[in-house]
Amino acid sequence: MIHEGREYIEAPRWADIGIVVVVLIFYWNMFATYMKGKQTGIMTVMIADLLALAGLYLTGMFFTDNISMDQFWWWWVIHLWVEATWEVFVGVLAAYALIKLIGAKREIVEMWLWIEVLMLFGSGVLGLGHHYFWIGTPEYWWEIGALFSALEPVPLVAMFVHVLYDWGKQQGAAKERGEAGSVIKNGPAMTWIVLNAFGNFLGAGIWGFFHTLPQVNIYTHGTQFTAAHGHLSFFGAYATILIGMMYIGIQGAYGVKRMKATFNSKMGVFLTAFGVMGMTIALTIAGYEQVLVERAELGATWNAFFVAQELPWYIQGQLWRAIMGVVTLVGFVYLVVDMLTIGKKAQQDEAQAA
Ligand code: HEM
Ligand code: HEM
Ligand SMILES: [Fe+2]
Numbered sequence: 001m002i003h004e005g006r007e008y009i010e011a012p013r014w015a016d017i018g019i020v021v022v023v024l025i026f027y028w029n030m031f032a033t034y035m036k037g038k039q040t041g042i043m044t045v046m047i048a049d050l051l052a053l054a055g056l057y058l059t060g061m062f063f064t065d066n067i068s069m070d071q072f073w074w075w076w077v078i079h080l081w082v083e084a085t086w087e088v089f090v091g092v093l094a095a096y097a098l099i100k101l102i103g104a105k106r107e108i109v110e111m112w113l114w115i116e117v118l119m120l121f122g123s124g125v126l127g128l129g130h131h132y133f134w135i136g137t138p139e140y141w142w143e144i145g146a147l148f149s150a151l152e153p154v155p156l157v158a159m160f161v162h163v164l165y166d167w168g169k170q171q172g173a174a175k176e177r178g179e180a181g182s183v184i185k186n187g188p189a190m191t192w193i194v195l196n197a198f199g200n201f202l203g204a205g206i207w208g209f210f211h212t213l214p215q216v217n218i219y220t221h222g223t224q225f226t227a228a229h230g231h232l233s234f235f236g237a238y239a240t241i242l243i244g245m246m247y248i249g250i251q252g253a254y255g256v257k258r259m260k261a262t263f264n265s266k267m268g269v270f271l272t273a274f275g276v277m278g279m280t281i282a283l284t285i286a287g288y289e290q291v292l293v294e295r296a297e298l299g300a301t302w303n304a305f306f307v308a309q310e311l312p313w314y315i316q317g318q319l320w321r322a323i324m325g326v327v328t329l330v331g332f333v334y335l336v337v338d339m340l341t342i343g344k345k346a347q348q349d350e351a352q353a354a
Helices: 013-036 041-059 067-102 106-131 140-151 153-176 187-210 214-220 224-254 263-297 302-308 312-353
Strands: none
Touching: 013 041, 041 067, 041 106, 067 106, 067 153, 067 187, 067 224, 106 140, 106 153, 140 153, 140 214, 153 187, 187 224, 187 263, 214 263, 224 263, 224 312, 263 302, 263 312
């Protein structure tokens, strides 16, 4: 009735069906709007990507009492969401944001987007293999998972370069035209979009690559190292872009031409990013200790699992993780306050200037 007991996709059957109905209505709304409007490259990628994204949800709805088979399909949802379809969605949002925020050229942004789609799907789909090392699937997944998942950071580097390149290019072009000041029309949104490009690369690309080869994963699998990667990637790739989009939405809702970062915007971005990075480092240290003591030294026994969690490096790691969690939370409060007030402030500033 309440949950299904499968991490991340806990919704019970009745809620599963509700979700499917709601998603179908949402998708129809998007699709009909797309057919009526201008079918730009960005919109085409989005409509196709959302179809794949919604379809993948169905693969998590099979019932099977074989745990290997259950895990096999479960990863289709989890991995193919975060490392293929959601990443493409990030590419779509970032492309739109770059046009909106700094006036990037649509042709250039869309060309990058097609390349990103190719690289993300090219590496991410078979990169699925990095979850099939130890769940009872055939051993050929070791090679497939290692090769394709090791390529996954490549598009993330490209996306990072792309954002910085476009920004520099637009700023340079404005300077040449003799325009003073920044090309950025929405300070806080741009900060979060740049943070997205970097956080995606760092959390998914670097922290993901760390443990993606089977030779490494055999030691790190399911340790706090995984939790470190999970936090930095979810924050870096997805929290950041959504916050950026919300700031764009606020600017639109208040109808202001320019929105500058306030003290609250700066505290919000600094404390949340610093806090999540601190949590990640603390969890990485705790995970490192588990790898050394639990896995390497004590041979990954049931007893070793508990022994490793009683040692100082682990306990202090988790303590710092909690402290950094509080820092993150304080940053979040600043962020919420900022979102509730920045629009009005930008309106007043504009009225004063006129
Ligand atoms: C934004 C993209 C990503 C997100 C949100 C993400 C998130 C996660 C999460 C939450 C887990 C834990 C799953 C569990 O509960 O077992 C996980 C596991 C894993 N991720 Fe990612 N990830 C991303 C990208 C990547 C990339 C690009 C790589 C490799 C280059 C990677 C490599 C791995 C590996 C190897 C595991 C398995 C860890 C283990 O064996 O315990 N991830 N990821
Ligand atoms: C106040 C800050 C936070 C605290 C105290 C916190 C706490 C936790 C705890 C205790 C777990 C379970 C870890 C385990 O099973 O070993 C967890 C897992 C997770 N959290 Fe957080 N969290 C925080 C912020 C965030 C943020 C900002 C994100 C993403 C934007 C996030 C995403 C996740 C994910 C994806 C997992 C699953 C990771 C895995 O299974 O490997 N958390 N969190
Ligand atoms: Fe994955």
